[in-house]
Amino acid sequence: MIVEFKDNETYLFNEIIEVLQRYSEVYKFEVDYESVISFKDLEIFPKQRKVYCGKQEIPLTTKEFNLLYYLATNEGRVLTYEQIYQKVWGNYVQNIENNTIGSHVCKLREKLYKACQERDFKISCVREVGYCFEVK
Secondary structure (H helix, E strand, O other), X not given: OOOOOOHHHHHHHHHHHHHHHOOOOOOOOOOOOOOOEEOOOOEXXXXXXXXXXXXXXXXXXXXHHHHHHHHHHOOOOEEEHHHHHHHHHOOOOOOOOHHHHHHHHHHHHXXXXXXXXXXXXXXXXXXXXXXXXXXO
């Protein structure tokens, strides 16, 4: 579930943050997102966690968004299953289930390719290694 605040509702969020900051045992996690990642057919807005093909928003799950963001920010690089798993799932597992990553990539491709039928990008599988986000 994604919750978005309207401009006049941000005071609630700010109050919650103030309360959390009073307690040192609460860990603070920050992610440094770029403002917009833009390709010819695809725009990724990390701060809003939204993806658009033209003016059409592509609804993605949290994992799908994180996966796309990680692949797109490493455009042209082959990312190993281990790298993807650590970055997107946030933990280290010695025997990574490539099927887990593969099924998420499959669903992500399906959504992206359906929305962007005439696209200049693709998510390529590098057999037994990982995946690569490529732009033509």
